[in-house]
Amino acid sequence: MQKTGAQILIECLLKEKADVVFGYPGGQVIPIFDAIYGSPLHFILSRHEQGAAHMADGYARSTGRVGVCLATSGPGATNLVTGLATAFMDSIPVVAITGQVPTHLIGNDAFQEADITGITRPVTKHNFLVKDIKDLARTIREAFYIASTGRQGPVLVDIPSDVQRAVTEFIWPENIEIRSYKPVQHGHPGQIKKVADAINESKQPVLYTGGGIISSGAYKEVIELAEKADIPVTNTLLSLGSFPQDHRLFLGMLGMHGTCYANNAVQNADLIIAIGARFDDRVTGKVDAFAKKAKIAHIDIDPTSISKSISADIPVVGDAKTVLAELIKNVKKNSHKEWLEAIGKWKKSNPLSYKNDEKLRPQYVIDCITKLTKGEAIVTTEVGQNQMWAAQFYKTNRPRNFISSGGLGTMGYGFPAAIGAKLANPKKQVIDIAGDGSIQMNIQELATAVLNNINVKVIILNNHYLGMVRQWQEFFWGKRYSGVCLMKGSGCPDKCNKPQSKKCFTYVPDFVKIAEAYGAVGLRCKNKKDVISTLRKTLSLNKTVFAEFIVEQEENVFPMVPAGKPLDEVMTSLA
Amino acid sequence: MRHTISVLVENKFGVLARISTLFAARGFNIDSLAVGETENPDVSSMTIIVRGNDRILEQVEKQLNKLIDIIKVIDFKATKHVERELALMKVKVDKSNRTEVLQIVKTFRAKIIDVSQSSVIIEITGKEEKVNALINMIKPFGVKELSRTGIIAMGRG
Numbered sequence: 001m002q003k004t005g006a007q008i009l010i011e012c013l014l015k016e017k018a019d020v021v022f023g024y025p026g027g028q029v030i031p032i033f034d035a036i037y038g039s040p041l042h043f044i045l046s047r048h049e050q051g052a053a054h055m056a057d058g059y060a061r062s063t064g065r066v067g068v069c070l071a072t073s074g075p076g077a078t079n080l081v082t083g084l085a086t087a088f089m090d091s092i093p094v095v096a097i098t099g100q101v102p103t104h105l106i107g108n109d110a111f112q113e114a115d116i117t118g119i120t121r122p123v124t125k126h127n128f129l130v131k132d133i134k135d136l137a138r139t140i141r142e143a144f145y146i147a148s149t150g151r152q153g154p155v156l157v158d159i160p161s162d163v164q165r166a167v168t169e170f171i172w173p174e175n176i177e178i179r180s181y182k183p184v185q186h187g188h189p190g191q192i193k194k195v196a197d198a199i200n201e202s203k204q205p206v207l208y209t210g211g212g213i214i215s216s217g218a219y220k221e222v223i224e225l226a227e228k229a230d231i232p233v234t235n236t237l238l239s240l241g242s243f244p245q246d247h248r249l250f251l252g253m254l255g256m257h258g259t260c261y262a263n264n265a266v267q268n269a270d271l272i273i274a275i276g277a278r279f280d281d282r283v284t285g286k287v288d289a290f291a292k293k294a295k296i297a298h299i300d301i302d303p304t305s306i307s308k309s310i311s312a313d314i315p316v317v318g319d320a321k322t323v324l325a326e327l328i329k330n331v332k333k334n335s336h337k338e339w340l341e342a343i344g345k346w347k348k349s350n351p352l353s354y355k356n357d358e359k360l361r362p363q364y365v366i367d368c369i370t371k372l373t374k375g376e377a378i379v380t381t382e383v384g385q386n387q388m389w390a391a392q393f394y395k396t397n398r399p400r401n402f403i404s405s406g407g408l409g410t411m412g413y414g415f416p417a418a419i420g421a422k423l424a425n426p427k428k429q430v431i432d433i434a435g436d437g438s439i440q441m442n443i444q445e446l447a448t449a450v451l452n453n454i455n456v457k458v459i460i461l462n463n464h465y466l467g468m469v470r471q472w473q474e475f476f477w478g479k480r481y482s483g484v485c486l487m488k489g490s491g492c493p494d495k496c497n498k499p500q501s502k503k504c505f506t507y508v509p510d511f512v513k514i515a516e517a518y519g520a521v522g523l524r525c526k527n528k529k530d531v532i533s534t535l536r537k538t539l540s541l542n543k544t545v546f547a548e549f550i551v552e553q554e555e556n557v558f559p560m561v562p563a564g565k566p567l568d569e570v571m572t573s574l575a
Numbered sequence: 576m577r578h579t580i581s582v583l584v585e586n587k588f589g590v591l592a593r594i595s596t597l598f599a600a601r602g603f604n605i606d607s608l609a610v611g612e613t614e615n616p617d618v619s620s621m622t623i624i625v626r627g628n629d630r631i632l633e634q635v636e637k638q639l640n641k642l643i644d645i646i647k648v649i650d651f652k653a654t655k656h657v658e659r660e661l662a663l664m665k666v667k668v669d670k671s672n673r674t675e676v677l678q679i680v681k682t683f684r685a686k687i688i689d690v691s692q693s694s695v696i697i698e699i700t701g702k703e704e705k706v707n708a709l710i711n712m713i714k715p716f717g718v719k720e721l722s723r724t725g726i727i728a729m730g731r732g
């Protein structure tokens with residue numbers, strides 16, 4: 001049948017089972033919006049293209065399916081960049097469709113022209129400019145295929161408006177074959193055998209698992225391997241939830257704000273089995289001092305991840321789930337009693353904790369969220385202290401329940417990501433844990449949430465500061481709080497370190513009123529004794545809620561390994 | 576360490592930009608780059624000369640392999656291969672030194688492909704060192720223009 005390019009695009013999206021598309025219109029995508037009108041495609045209008053990209057990302061992270069966003073040419077497309085970079089750093093499958101000026105104007109500095117394939121080249125797995133309508137269907141198919149296979153990632157397809165309007169026979173390419181793209185699935189049997197031998201011989205092994213466990217769905221395999229060979233497990237920020245929190249072998253998160261016992265275990269291990277993890281510098285600390293006594297086995301679908309920062313003794317390229325299934329067959333049943341006892345002692349002497357006094361501390365709020373939701377809610381986070389506390393104290397046993405911007409650390413990510421996650425999981429409770437700084441970066445998406453009856457909860461841990469930066473200034477820059485006070489106004493003294501000062505503004509913005517202005521519910525809690533009741537109310541309402549908790553202003557995230565220090569040089573308090 | 580890398584790529588627009596972005600983003604300097612169609616018009620071949628230690632080069636190779644439009648990457652480090660470069664140079668000559676220039680050109684088995692009152696154009700193909708050697712010999716006469724293609728390489732056998 002003859003169809004326009006825009007109609008073909010919609011057909012393709014439906015065939016790819018993209019049941020929700022997030023986006024924003026403009027001059028060079030009107031044909032696509034015209035084709036959406038009356039089509040079965042569920043379209044969600046965001047209030048900023050960055051919001052749309054993060055929504056698609058949250059949709060993808062919470063389901064494992066490809067998230068789709070759509071923007072017009074020029075500023076619409078460039079507004080997607082942070083969202084694409086966020087998805088790229090964390091290997092999240094997203095397909096972004098952008099409009100482009102008509103082919104005959106490309107390269108002419110036409111109105112709202114941007115070389116978006118050029119701009120997004122470093123932050124996408126691949127991108128396309130479709131110059132001929134005959135290539136459109138195949139390109140969309142390839143985009144979904146590339147985004148969702150191998151090491152997953154965002155793919156952008158730029159479609160000039162004349163291609164959207166052109167007409168051709170719609171032919172759906174059932175099969176795709178990209179000569180130059182053949183992701184490896186199965187690991188090399190010889191290498192897997194080597195890893196198994198190393199595990200069988202090891203006295204002090206540690207499993208270090210990353211986001212690859214989630215994307216390949218290798219949760220059961222990790223548990224099986226850990227239990228069979230009796231190996232303790234540490235998760236990165238991106239794999240939290242993939243291993244049961246209450247399991248005797250679980251060490252919690254490792255790295256800069258990881259648990260002391262996870263970091264100790266890594267530093268004292270004789271074997272590290274890294275799976276679907278990329279030795280991020282927030283994880284390794286000082287590279288030369290990382291796990292010095294350990295042999296490193298590294299399983300990853302992406303060969304470029306292997307030996308990039310830490311050289312691997314036994315590299316295995318392949319999909320985590322497939323490789324683990326093979327590995328488990330070759331691993332002997334074992335027990336590491338002494339090693340686990342040593343770790344048990346570290347757990348006892350340095351547990352993950354906070355001061356549980358009468359003050360309203362942010363960790364307590366998150367603790368209560370875990371209690372009230374039993375860890376069954378999907379939690380997204382913003383970036384900063386709120387994110388690290390959420391990682392430490394929101395305890396979920398389910399993969400795809402903890403969603404956070406790890407690699408890029410994007411403030412403003414959590415709220416739109418929560419909206420995307422809620423649309424994909426309408427029956428689940430979805431909560432964004434936010435800082436007062438981060439939430440202001442994409443606060444406009446309140447309109448998207450309210451108007452579409454998207455019942456997400458935003459827990460704002462309001463410390464009146466860009467808390468994480470303030471923490472660094474406190475620890476390492478002589479407490480010079482430069483540019484981090486969110487209450488600083490023109491009447492404030494030049495230099496101010498007095499967060500308790502009576503003269504300070506109280507609520508800017510007034511989050512309760514902001515919520516109300518958008519038609520959402522705003523709640524405020526100032527005392528510890530009211531936390532549970534405020535949270536109960538927040539969770540019980542079938543509406544978008546902003547619940548603001550006025551927390552201790554100078555609370556810090558501990559433990560902390562200062563940037564560039566070895567993992568065992570850890571600060572547990574400001575002594 | 577100097578590496579000669581040969582890359583087979585899909586003959587599509589933007590591929591060269593992808594490759595140069597990859598090098599630039601990691602702070603590598605490309606010493607030489609030559610691109611041309613292969614026996615298959617859908618496929619282009621690139622020869623890239625880069626310097627760097629083996630660990631860095633291993634990353635470069637892996638990163639290249641990861642690009643979707645790249646079909647094959649070969650580092651000729653361990654393989655027997657031939658390398659050639661083509662250079663054109665316009666050299667100032669007059670009656671007094673013309674024979675001397677011709678003599679040098681002959682020794683190098685290069686060619687004169689254009690002659691005028693005051694200059695000649697010399698064409699040479701060969702290994703990079705041979706091209707350099709000829710240029711050094713010719714320099715004292717006065718090189719007005721020099722243009723080199725960059726190196727291309729092919730495995731032996």
Ligand SMILES: Cc1ncc(C[n+]2csc(CCOP(=O)(O)OP(=O)(O)O)c2C)c(N)n1
Binds near residue numbers: 412
């Ligand atoms: C878009 C963006 N800009 C700047 C930063 C740098 N940054 C990291 S954490 C942080 C402070 C976050 O403050 P807030 O959202 O209030 O959270 P808190 O740390 O107080 O919990 C900043 C500015 C960032 N990560 N992202």
